[in-house]
Amino acid sequence: MSDLSVRRMADGFATRRDETLADPRHSTRTAAILGISLGVCFSVCFLTGLYSHFAQHPPGWFTLPASPTGLYRVTQGLHVATGIAAVPLLLAKLWSVYPRFFQWPVVQSLPHLLERLSLVPLVAGALFMLFSGVANIDLWYPLPLFFPTGHYWVAWLTMGAMATHIGAKLATTRQALRPSAAPTSAPVPASASASRLPPDPGAPDDAIVRRRFLTMVGGASALLTVVTIGQTVEPLRGLALLAPRRPDTGDSGFPVNNTAAEAHVLEKIMDPAYRLRVDGAVPAPFELTLADLQARTQHEAELPIACVEGWSASRVWRGVRLRDLLDAAGAPTGVHVTVHSFEDGLYAKSEINPGQVEHPDTLLALAVNGAALSPDHGYPVRLIAPNRPGVMQTKWLSRIEVHA
Numbered sequence: 001m002s003d004l005s006v007r008r009m010a011d012g013f014a015t016r017r018d019e020t021l022a023d024p025r026h027s028t029r030t031a032a033i034l035g036i037s038l039g040v041c042f043s044v045c046f047l048t049g050l051y052s053h054f055a056q057h058p059p060g061w062f063t064l065p066a067s068p069t070g071l072y073r074v075t076q077g078l079h080v081a082t083g084i085a086a087v088p089l090l091l092a093k094l095w096s097v098y099p100r101f102f103q104w105p106v107v108q109s110l111p112h113l114l115e116r117l118s119l120v121p122l123v124a125g126a127l128f129m130l131f132s133g134v135a136n137i138d139l140w141y142p143l144p145l146f147f148p149t150g151h152y153w154v155a156w157l158t159m160g161a162m163a164t165h166i167g168a169k170l171a172t173t174r175q176a177l178r179p180s181a182a183p184t185s186a187p188v189p190a191s192a193s194a195s196r197l198p199p200d201p202g203a204p205d206d207a208i209v210r211r212r213f214l215t216m217v218g219g220a221s222a223l224l225t226v227v228t229i230g231q232t233v234e235p236l237r238g239l240a241l242l243a244p245r246r247p248d249t250g251d252s253g254f255p256v257n258n259t260a261a262e263a264h265v266l267e268k269i270m271d272p273a274y275r276l277r278v279d280g281a282v283p284a285p286f287e288l289t290l291a292d293l294q295a296r297t298q299h300e301a302e303l304p305i306a307c308v309e310g311w312s313a314s315r316v317w318r319g320v321r322l323r324d325l326l327d328a329a330g331a332p333t334g335v336h337v338t339v340h341s342f343e344d345g346l347y348a349k350s351e352i353n354p355g356q357v358e359h360p361d362t363l364l365a366l367a368v369n370g371a372a373l374s375p376d377h378g379y380p381v382r383l384i385a386p387n388r389p390g391v392m393q394t395k396w397l398s399r400i401e402v403h404a
């Protein structure tokens with residue numbers, strides 16, 4: 001054992017902690033750089049997550065636009081990609097700052113106490129958000145709570161705690177990122193400077209150690225992104241080695257989240273007496289058989305199916321325009337529509353706002369990529385409309401209800 005090691009072992013706990021703080025990987029500058037990267041990822045994730053939430057539960061002031069048709073595909077792809085990229089950043093940040101948890105005195109003043117208390121929701125919330133999100137894209141729900149509600153409310157808590165943290169650390173961050181601050185590490189506690197070992201002439205300097213560490217963390221983040229982003233970015237599909245879903249595999253060449261058997265609709269959709277009813281606030285309600293639907297003018301539209309779990313795939317859909325059926329029933333323009341499924345539960349129906357109702361690509365699809373819909377993709381007829389989350393592209397339609 002070298003002299004250096006023997007002397008290190010002899011150092012007391014406090015000195016070792018202080019030396020750890022003097023390590024550039026645990027410096028304020030490293031914490032600030034990782035913090036800013038996390039701040040960017042969490043902010044993009046939060047804003048795109050809010051957009052997804054409002055798309056599914058629109059408050060009075062929000063209207064889901066019909067175009068750009070692929071907007072939800074981009075926002076939800078970004079949501080999942082930034083969440084995945086944040087995993088190595090969060091682990092590295094927590095490792096980088098852990099020696100600060102053992103600093104003495106634990107609390108120095110009331111503002112310091114409040115700042116430290118805000119770290120509880122920040123750290124717990126950030127870990128919860130990334131764990132629950134990654135579990136969700138794997139369709140794994142180990143926590144005893146309803147995922148969308150838990151993920152949504154903890155996001156607000158985490159972002160509130162992050163805003164407090166940024167407020168508390170802004171001046172320190174600015175100072176640590178000044179070019180003149182670069183060569184030094186964290187403010188080295190007196191005990192560490194006093195007892196620091198003589199510098200090893202062969203050791204790389206602080207800036208190099210920090211750069212290597214940050215490059216490794218950034219590299220891990222970039223690598224995770226590259227091996228998963230192909231679930232929504234078509235040219236990178238071949239690299240999507242860790243993506244839970246490949247959007248080009250599955251029944252009819254794309255994934256199915258909920259099969260007809262799982263939704264208990266097989267008997268109803270296969271019934272030869274199947275009818276699609278168009279009713280509600282219309283002067284001339286009517287019913288159509290599948291043959292009636294097939295005999296009407298068919299339209300084609302290339303639209304993405306963009307899942308909340310982050311995968312998406314563009315397909316050519318063929319079917320009857322929703323607007324054509326509404327014209328036949330005498331519905332004026334500007335109406336809201338509810339489409340009802342044979343499925344029970346959360347996805348038994350979805351709302352279509354007037355902008356999406358009037359869009360020429362809003363179809364009651366009977367076929368995809370040249371073949372009739374399979375039972376798992378919504379046979380006999382499903383909704384496909386521009387810029388909607390996949391869960392709102394309702395399958396196994398039984399009724400089109402028009403609202404005044």
Ligand code: HEM
Binds near residue numbers: 038093097170
């Ligand atoms: C999910 C996001 C984040 C988490 C979980 C997180 C977590 C933490 C924790 C636990 C500490 C140690 C606190 C202490 O004992 O003083 C810390 C320190 C620090 N954070 Fe963050 N942070 C996040 C985002 C940010 C952001 C966005 C910034 C940039 C404004 C930032 C800048 C800093 C700085 C500069 C320090 C070191 C302060 C010092 O040396 O006194 N952090 N962070």
